Amino acid sequence: MVRFEKVAKRYGDGPEILHDVSFALAPGSLHFVTGASGAGKTALLNIMALAERPSAGALKLFDIDAEAASRTVRARLRRRIGMVFQDCRFVDDRSIAENVALPLQIDGAPLPRRRDNVAALLEWLGLADKSELRPPALSAAERQRVALARAVVRGPDLLLADEPTGIGDEINALLFVDALERMLQRGTTVVVATRDTAFADRFGHPRLHLDGGTLSGGVAS
């Protein structure tokens, strides 16, 4: 499903953020990526989401060499990935429903399908009554749920979440992980980056720990 081989990442002439990172994730698994701030978690997730290119190494997604793939193939791979960004990233002049529908809009899905899928998702996440609001009108926890809805609206094969526990509300964090586990049950591979190692250890899923850009201790559970 996901294979990193000796992946390194460096921005410009700066220090290496990731160094010789190698691992493989099986389909239908949930992994936490842990590490302190600056350990390289976001860089790792961005490379996995094809939002950045590694400086060195090989990346295989769904058995396709993502680095050798054409731009069109990389775009198609991105459509199989759902990403919950740390800063959520919305189109602020569009409604919540329109933001959640964005991936389907990119796919060219017909309007009725978009409307039905988005309505069902917002209902599931308890945001049905907020669908016409704009993102800035929501609380941090609500924004995160909207970001999750947008990430799963296509039914992705790979779901990535960057610091979903960072909003400081334990109940919301637990609800968020609960939603991720439901995606796991439908066969989605899930990767969650968090600096809260204790929180990650509460769920018994395998953990990739980054220490100064290096994967330390391999995969632990």
Added chain:
Amino acid sequence: MGWLWPRSLPIPRNAGRWHLAAIVAVMAYLAALCGVEVIALNDARAGWNRTLDGTLTLQLPPDTSPARLEVVMALLRRTPGVTAAQPLQPAETARLLEPWLGKSVPVDIMPLPRLVDVRIDPGAAPDLAGLQQRLHEVAPEAQLQDHRNWLARLLGLTSRLRIVAVGIVVATIIVAAMTAAAAAAGGFARDADRIMLLHALGAEELDIGRALVIPAAGLGLLGGAIGAVAAAVTVRALAGSMQSLGVSSVAPALGDYRILALLALVVLAGCIVVAAAAATVTWRHLLRLP
């Protein structure tokens, strides 16, 4: 046509789009007027070539007697290379002066020179120095005016004017392209977060590019159309003014197929230049995305 239209990506329209359309309109206006000027110059050159190549004008003092005029005419007719010689009647001379003097000036009481229209064989032109010499012997104040030298200078001037007009057209294209490129780069910088989000969500570069370039091309088309219409109004007004002065032949008519083709070309060029510049800048930015 499905390949032409992008999936409707939520990329806002450029707030400064009317500036781009306005600049393209001004550039299209200038280019269209320069094009009209080139057509008018070409027409004038052809007309001058047709009427002046192979002609001389002999100017005699106003008090030249009919007998002396006859001597001069006989001399001209005998000269090898002269195919015809015809003295202009005073009424005809007065008509030639009317555009400068107006109708109210009594030209019949003015001391107008006697003019003789001399046709020569362009392939076997007479010895003009010798002819002038012989004319001096029978009419010392006779002046032989060779239009070919004047025509050559006039044609040289029109060639230079044509080069200037083409230079202005090239400059307008460069300015329009640079404006479109700057607008595209500014739009990309302003909407960078949104474009990166769409890219991260799986939008293809081609779809993003189309969503940015097609509206820019529309603005180029609009600007080109406004400039072409303004140029058409100007040409019509100029033609009207010239007609009232009796020099309508200098300005080509608005209904002339070449003018219509030129205006259509200006509209199309506005669209193509803006689209090409916007596409170049947009694609360069899109290729930087991972």
